[in-house]
Ligand code: SF4
Ligand code: SF4
């Protein structure tokens with residue numbers, strides 16, 4: 001990834017020097033091992049901070065939406081003649097570009113508001129898996145060396161194969177290379193094992209409705225309503241989320257079981273045809289709730305019922321924004 005990093009920094013500097021972007025959203029080396037946090041580069045010399053490796057976890061499309069919508073709001077207070085345009089550069093792998101496509105389909109901003117630095121992706125490390133592998137020993141340092149992760153703990157050094165600690169969404173990712181980009185950095189990454197994409201959903205579908213409901217209930221009982229999942233998700237961008245709306249109040253704000261289930265069911269359904277399986281919501285969940293099981297089920301349903309995959313082309317209408325007379329509707333029924 002060293003070459004990718006070098007080229008990424010060069011391209012970032014060029015974009016800033018030529019004033020083609022106002023800032024670049026990327027990743028930098030963090031203060032904690034195994035985590036490369038987001039960074040916001042506005043100065044040429046700071047482009048040297050940019051990194052690209054298997055510790056780059058978060059889907060950065062979230063920030064593009066936040067920055068551009070805040071800018072748009074701020075411009076409303078100005079006279080038309082004083083208004084300015086803001087252009088954001090973003091370091092984007094496959095799933096991030098899919099989120100950008102969703103934003104474009106949903107008319108959140110224009111294509112020329114964003115400059116996409118596409119990067120090839122071979123997946124990111126799941127911290128929880130690594131913690132389990134080192135049996136909870138404090139990890140003091142971590143680095144990627146080829147197909148392995150080297151970790152230093154109080155107990156010594158260990159070399160862990162990268163594929164053993166990849167986040168669950170990565171090994172079966174269908175779109176690990178950018179779907180849209182303005183500059184492609186480096187070669188395309190080899191394809192992942194996409195044939196297994198729905199293996200866990202297939203198993204889940206074999207369970208009885210009671211077993212599935214029990215699984216849902218058990219998982220959601222872990223939820224503490226911190227909303228980290230919602231806050232990390234690029235597809236969750238409503239100005240006022242239904243959980244915080246008070247007129248009318250749709251759902252109680254405490255940890256009552258039924259309120260938590262309503263929150264989760266509504267958020268999950270808001271993701272139908274809009275989830276790109278980036279895993280950001282799962283990575284930030286402090287309680288280890290298995291959100292992916294349900295998100296992938298909805299994703300598979302979108303494919304089977306509507307032949308739709310989320311975030312593939314900005315020119316395509318979104319699944320929920322389209323109606324065809326022959327759309328299936330046999331799954332709509334009156335509960336007995
Ligand atoms: S889901 Fe795909 S594109 Fe996203 S981080 Fe994993 S391998 Fe990369
Ligand atoms: S619901 Fe989770 S996995 Fe899906 S797009 Fe949002 S953050 Fe990514």
Ligand code: SF4
Pocket residue numbers: 222223224225226227228229230281284285286287288289291
């Ligand atoms: S991040 Fe986890 S605990 Fe927090 S609201 Fe989401 S599912 Fe619940």
